[in-house]
Amino acid sequence: MKDEKKDQPEPGIYECPDCGQLQQVDERDYSIPPCPGCNIDIDSNNKVNKPKTDQ
Template identity: 50%
Template sequence: MSWLCAGAQDQQLEERTMPTTGEKPGPGIYACRDCGERVILDDPDDTLPPCPECDGTDYD
């Protein structure tokens, strides 16, 4: 039965969307998916900017 739990967890991970420019994902460190540059947000109201290195808009 443990494989059913693992499958459900994998499905939940796949359904999560990665944050993009303009969103307020909350405090944390976000890495640009294009170049790896890190952006640090320290306030819940901070909005993700375009990547300061390459202007990318998708983050991990």
């Protein structure tokens, strides 16, 4: 049985193109959740590359 993970988003932070709200996506998520503010779908191209600043 093959893993159907082709359309699974990469884990990370995604930004809503409309209002700029950030959505956290981790490896357990099978899709990018829609923006809670304006309820539009966030495209996988809208990944934000945040530098890790965990001290």
